[in-house]
Amino acid sequence: MKRENPEWIRDMTVRQSFYDTPSPAGLTGIKAWLLTHDHKRLGLMYLWAVFFWVVLGLFLGLALRTELMGIGETIMSAQTYNSTFTLHGVIMIFLFMIPAIPAIFGNFFLPIQIGADDVFFPRLNLFSWYLFMIGGLFAIVSLFGGEGFADTGWTFYVPFSVGTESNVSMTVTAAFILGMSSMLTGLNFVTTVHRMRVKGMGWLQIPLFTWSLYATAWVQILATPIISITLILVVLERLLNIGLFDPDKGGDPLLYQHLFWMYSHPAVYIMILPGMGVISEIIPVFSRKAIFGYKGIVVSSMAIAIAGSLVWAHHMYTSGMSDVSVFVFSLLTYLVAIPSAVKVFSWLSTMYKGSIQMTPPLLLSLVFIYLFTVGGLTGLVIGAAGTDIHVHDTQFIVAHFHFTMFGGTGFAFFAALHYWWPKMFGVMYSFRPAYIGTVLATVGFVFHYIPMFILGMQGMPRRYFDYLPQYETGNFLAGFGGFLMVFGIMVMFVNLWVSLRKGATAADDPWGATTLEWSIPSPPPLQNFIEEPQVKDYPYDFSDVLKRAAKSGQ
Amino acid sequence: MNIRKKLFAVTILCCLLLPVHLGAQQATETVTADSEGKIWVDEQTGVSLPLDVDFLDENGEVVTLGSLIDKPTILLPIYFYCPNSCSTNLANLAAAMNRMKMAAGKDYRAIALSFNERDTPKDARDAKGNYLNLLYEGFPADQWNFITGSKENIATVLDKIGYTFKPLEDGTFIHPSALLTVAKNGMVIKYVYGNFIPGDVEMALAEAETGIPALSVKRLLNFCFNYDPDKNKTLFEVVKVVVLLIFAALVVLFYRKFINRKSA
Numbered sequence: 001m002k003r004e005n006p007e008w009i010r011d012m013t014v015r016q017s018f019y020d021t022p023s024p025a026g027l028t029g030i031k032a033w034l035l036t037h038d039h040k041r042l043g044l045m046y047l048w049a050v051f052f053w054v055v056l057g058l059f060l061g062l063a064l065r066t067e068l069m070g071i072g073e074t075i076m077s078a079q080t081y082n083s084t085f086t087l088h089g090v091i092m093i094f095l096f097m098i099p100a101i102p103a104i105f106g107n108f109f110l111p112i113q114i115g116a117d118d119v120f121f122p123r124l125n126l127f128s129w130y131l132f133m134i135g136g137l138f139a140i141v142s143l144f145g146g147e148g149f150a151d152t153g154w155t156f157y158v159p160f161s162v163g164t165e166s167n168v169s170m171t172v173t174a175a176f177i178l179g180m181s182s183m184l185t186g187l188n189f190v191t192t193v194h195r196m197r198v199k200g201m202g203w204l205q206i207p208l209f210t211w212s213l214y215a216t217a218w219v220q221i222l223a224t225p226i227i228s229i230t231l232i233l234v235v236l237e238r239l240l241n242i243g244l245f246d247p248d249k250g251g252d253p254l255l256y257q258h259l260f261w262m263y264s265h266p267a268v269y270i271m272i273l274p275g276m277g278v279i280s281e282i283i284p285v286f287s288r289k290a291i292f293g294y295k296g297i298v299v300s301s302m303a304i305a306i307a308g309s310l311v312w313a314h315h316m317y318t319s320g321m322s323d324v325s326v327f328v329f330s331l332l333t334y335l336v337a338i339p340s341a342v343k344v345f346s347w348l349s350t351m352y353k354g355s356i357q358m359t360p361p362l363l364l365s366l367v368f369i370y371l372f373t374v375g376g377l378t379g380l381v382i383g384a385a386g387t388d389i390h391v392h393d394t395q396f397i398v399a400h401f402h403f404t405m406f407g408g409t410g411f412a413f414f415a416a417l418h419y420w421w422p423k424m425f426g427v428m429y430s431f432r433p434a435y436i437g438t439v440l441a442t443v444g445f446v447f448h449y450i451p452m453f454i455l456g457m458q459g460m461p462r463r464y465f466d467y468l469p470q471y472e473t474g475n476f477l478a479g480f481g482g483f484l485m486v487f488g489i490m491v492m493f494v495n496l497w498v499s500l501r502k503g504a505t506a507a508d509d510p511w512g513a514t515t516l517e518w519s520i521p522s523p524p525p526l527q528n529f530i531e532e533p534q535v536k537d538y539p540y541d542f543s544d545v546l547k548r549a550a551k552s553g554q
Numbered sequence: 555m556n557i558r559k560k561l562f563a564v565t566i567l568c569c570l571l572l573p574v575h576l577g578a579q580q581a582t583e584t585v586t587a588d589s590e591g592k593i594w595v596d597e598q599t600g601v602s603l604p605l606d607v608d609f610l611d612e613n614g615e616v617v618t619l620g621s622l623i624d625k626p627t628i629l630l631p632i633y634f635y636c637p638n639s640c641s642t643n644l645a646n647l648a649a650a651m652n653r654m655k656m657a658a659g660k661d662y663r664a665i666a667l668s669f670n671e672r673d674t675p676k677d678a679r680d681a682k683g684n685y686l687n688l689l690y691e692g693f694p695a696d697q698w699n700f701i702t703g704s705k706e707n708i709a710t711v712l713d714k715i716g717y718t719f720k721p722l723e724d725g726t727f728i729h730p731s732a733l734l735t736v737a738k739n740g741m742v743i744k745y746v747y748g749n750f751i752p753g754d755v756e757m758a759l760a761e762a763e764t765g766i767p768a769l770s771v772k773r774l775l776n777f778c779f780n781y782d783p784d785k786n787k788t789l790f791e792v793v794k795v796v797v798l799l800i801f802a803a804l805v806v807l808f809y810r811k812f813i814n815r816k817s818a
Contacts, residue, residue, distance in 0.1 A: 247779045394751065
């Protein structure tokens with residue numbers, strides 16, 4: 001005989017988190033994860049995979065800088081060094097920077113922020129995760145199989161990538177599969193944003209993190225096929241010797257570079273835009289103030305996505321393009337600085353006269369703004385064709401892109417982790433180690449990369465496992481910064497890990513935030529929303545939060 | 555699928571294949587020499603240069619590589635009379651030498667070796683005059699030699715260092731931009747690619763000083779070659795038209811489908 005559950009039991013079931021909701025028969029244990037269609041579980045599966053890669057990539061990078069601390073061969077040979085920096089680049093770009101924020105936090109929070117119960121194509125979402133894992137597996141296999149890992153750098157420039165005996169085909173295939181995964185995730189997000197928004201949520205009620213993911217997703221969909229085709233051409237070239245890039249057979253060696261950067265420069269915006277979205281969420285929450293220039297930030301996200309897709313050839317100033325092209329690409333590159341600056345000024349204006357509450361996510365966001373601004377400003381030095389020639393292919397470039405990618409996307413990723421951790425796991429980490437880790441990582445970062453700017457200005461080329469005596473001091477000192485930085489990051493990670501076992505239970509809305517994910521229990525229930533989500537006219541309306549705070553006497 | 559749809563699909567496929575077909579025809583016309591499986595620069599670090607082969611320097615005097623190489627040396631294979639693109643290699647090298655901390659004459663010397671047997675000492679002299687103008691005041695002129703030689707002698711050296719170039723019918727060449735550094739005893743030490751940034755060249759010279767062959771940094775291999783931007787214009791026009799046609803066809807298809815669904 002069927003009986004209605006009493007009220008309190010029903011209440012218990014609906015408040016049950018997605019971890020505790022019993023899986024259907026046949027989908028228990030590990031299968032509940034490996035065959036899941038739940039966007040939250042997939043987000044977490046990405047999280048663990050990305051954790052693995054980022055730690056591996058960090059230590060590879062540290063090994064490179066350790067080699068460079070002393071002149072001559074210290075811990076690895078020249079060939080190993082070449083393969084190691086290629087591997088470091090491939091891991092950090094394809095397995096960390098590109099998937100990190102969209103695949104983890106995008107999967108987890110995009111549907112919740114727009115009041116949906118899942119993404120539009122849940123099965124495709126699972127498939128993307130498998131592609132991501134297979135791509136990573138290929139990268140590892142190519143490390144050990146055949147003639148060893150590619151030594152061409154992550155750019156796989158022809159004709160080296162065609163001529164070299166190392167395992168370029170396999171590495172390139174790995175990058176191809178990872179590109180597919182990224183593209184399908186983008187497709188899923190665009191569709192979800194268009195079709196799954198809760199009733200009452202118009203385009204200008206969408207939270208900024210989701211907006212940034214939406215802009216990113218378009219770049220992923222439109223730019224990724226280009227790299228996929230290019231990588232296939234490299235493989236074909238290796239196997240069939242067609243001569244697409246060989247001037248002797250009527251091919252054009254510049255063509256490869258154009259095709260490669262046509263994706264890879266927009267990819268830089270695939271990496272940074274979601275990071276900017278994270279910061280746009282965190283800053284207003286801890287300033288207790290509506291974000292300054294919501295529409296401005298939305299428009300600038302789209303502007304970065306569009307303008308950023310048109311600047312690829314600024315990587316090729318010295319490769320023999322016509323002067324007209326150099327001029328046009330230089331100008332376009334400068335244009336991208338405008339929407340980026342709009343965002344930075346919006347964040348600063350949001351904090352102005354806000355009641356700022358310091359927390360680890362806010363500290364990390366402030367570090368992001370500082371490091372990203374330095375990265376952006378040094379970008380202008382190399383964006384201008386005239387000054388670029390002096391620092392082209394030197395350590396200056398290495399320092400610049402680490403400031404933007406690591407100081408930017410990397411720290412935004414850390415900020416996102418600390419901001420959404422209580423929501424994802426229902427536990428709160430302790431703040432003290434988080435602050436200590438952040439400060440160590442930041443100080444280490446500055447001491448690690450500033451010497452590289454100076455070394456680059458002095459003329460030290462990049463990609464060398466050895467250098468001339470005049471560069472020794474700088475390289476030696478940079479090494480210490482590197483160790484400090486990695487130590488700081490490890491402190492952050494360990495602190496988060498410890499919180500899973502020992503952390504205090506987190507409230508539904510521990511920060512006093514306004515977007516929809518904070519209106520539901522932590523961790524979220526299986527269907528995300530227990531009751532119909534209430535969409536505010538303006539997503540960053542803090543009047544309720546302030547009222548609640550006044551009532552509790554804070 | 556009915557006949558009309560089949561026909562439509564076949565037409566589109568044919569349209570897609572048309573430019574490929576045209577391109578193939580044009581490509582076969584341009585390829586003149588057999589070049590299957592050729593590697594442009596096949597690094598031969600550790601081998602010794604043929605030091606006793608005769609060349610002529612810019613003054614028309616007979617020299618050998620052995621008589622020139624008395625310290626770490628930059629060797630740049632190039633040709634001196636080039637209508638447009640090739641001057642960049644020599645100019646890049648000059649720019650690099652300007653910014654290097656090492657001093658020509660004291661730490662190194664440079665040799666530009668012409669692989670065009672039709673280059674004469676006069677061409678070499680003219681070229682040298684041009685590029686010395688780019689260098690700093692007081693650059694020792696005798697430390698940068700521009701040498702020319704016979705076809706056989708050129709081949710002897712270039713085969714030894716694994717450097718391939720290809721003469722074209724108009725008297726120009728396709729060739730990679732690469733230089734190499736050589737130790738005092740004539741041993742090939744390191745290859746440098748790309749735009750010869752000063753740090754790269756200095757590092758390679760420092761390694762030549764130690765005399766131990768070193769692994770190159772493979773960042774970018776540029777090529778010098780002439781091309782006529784108008785040559786394949788028809789091909790690109792055809793591609794443009796075909797792409798537009800395909801888009802138009804797709805729009806029509808979507809439109810019809812949409813209308814059909816609406817009316818149904």
